[in-house]
Amino acid sequence: MDILVFGAGSLGSLVGGLLARTHDVTLVGRDPHIAAVRRDGLRITGVETLDVSPAATTDATGASADLAVVAVKAYDTETAATVLANGDYDAVLSLQNGMGNEDVLAAHVDAPVLAGTATCGARLADPGHVEWTGRGTITLGPWRPADDAEAAERVAAAFRAADLPTEVAADMRRRLWEKLAINAAINPVTALARVANGALAEPGPLADLARAAAVETATVARADGVDLADETAKDAVATVARETARNRSSMHRDVTRGRRTEIDAINGYVVDRARATGASAPINRTLAALIRGWETGAGVSTP
Ligand code: KPL
Numbered sequence: 001m002d003i004l005v006f007g008a009g010s011l012g013s014l015v016g017g018l019l020a021r022t023h024d025v026t027l028v029g030r031d032p033h034i035a036a037v038r039r040d041g042l043r044i045t046g047v048e049t050l051d052v053s054p055a056a057t058t059d060a061t062g063a064s065a066d067l068a069v070v071a072v073k074a075y076d077t078e079t080a081a082t083v084l085a086n087g088d089y090d091a092v093l094s095l096q097n098g099m100g101n102e103d104v105l106a107a108h109v110d111a112p113v114l115a116g117t118a119t120c121g122a123r124l125a126d127p128g129h130v131e132w133t134g135r136g137t138i139t140l141g142p143w144r145p146a147d148d149a150e151a152a153e154r155v156a157a158a159f160r161a162a163d164l165p166t167e168v169a170a171d172m173r174r175r176l177w178e179k180l181a182i183n184a185a186i187n188p189v190t191a192l193a194r195v196a197n198g199a200l201a202e203p204g205p206l207a208d209l210a211r212a213a214a215v216e217t218a219t220v221a222r223a224d225g226v227d228l229a230d231e232t233a234k235d236a237v238a239t240v241a242r243e244t245a246r247n248r249s250s251m252h253r254d255v256t257r258g259r260r261t262e263i264d265a266i267n268g269y270v271v272d273r274a275r276a277t278g279a280s281a282p283i284n285r286t287l288a289a290l291i292r293g294w295e296t297g298a299g300v301s302t303p
Pocket of ligand 1: 186187197240247250
């Protein structure tokens with residue numbers, strides 16, 4: 001299969017690198033990482049050590065492939081979708097944090113849109129080198145359940161052929177809300193307190209705050225018509241905090257590097273859905289305001 005991976009950050013590079021064992025993969029990203037991959041190939045270390053040689057480019061305008069995997073930051077989805085709209089793809093899979101990405105892609109591309117979640121741990125160690133910190137699995141499924149089931153099966157089969165454990169699910173909206181509850185709890189709390197994810201597995205005020213954010217997110221999910229129980233959201237946060245104890249969340253890494261965060265697509269999305277459905281979300285609103293305050297101070301706020 002010809003696969004274009006849009007967004008060669010840590011997860012995009014890992015998934016693209018693993019797929020490159022079996023498929024023709026092109027990573028689309030930024031220098032100096034892309035230049036290093038083009039020059040020396042991509043090195044994966046950690047769970048397994050691999051050297052692979054995907055194609056790499058900084059510009060995918062007009063490209064075509066059997067599959068586009070979108071792994072860009074949520075605030076770059078619109079830009080990615082505009083580039084994808086000028087190419088030709090049989091299916092588009094979002095493997096991103098936050099909510100709203102699939103709707104943006106579906107509004108631009110004329111191909112089945114799939115939603116996905118990945119539990120693989122990855123970290124860009126150096127240009128051309130990604131550290132694989134947790135084996136993980138991928139779950140994907142149609143975003144619009146009526147029409148894209150066959151595309152999901154085809155993509156999952158291609159992932160499995162490359163030794164990537166992949167499951168097809170029919171309830172991706174509920175699964176994305178569960179992931180949103182995890183991100184809405186872990187990302188801002190670890191970023192504000194500058195702690196590793198494992199700090200939220202220890203009893204104390206940070207764990208209490210994360211749990212409260214997850215439960216509030218589950219309440220908003222239910223107001224939005226998604227069946228996500230408080231216990232499920234709370235347990236999911238505790239499990240991820242424990243299983244990724246030594247990792248820093250993506251928002252913590254963004255804040256440490258002085259970069260814009262995905263707050264709008266995470267806690268900001270929860271607040272927007274609460275407003276639209278008449279639910280209340282004071283914890284998500286406060287966490288979003290604190291992170292946005294940090295972004296303003298750092299000069300990286302939402303344009
Ligand atoms: O997805 C994540 C992130 O960091 O964005 C979690 C699940 C919180 C793992 O770090």
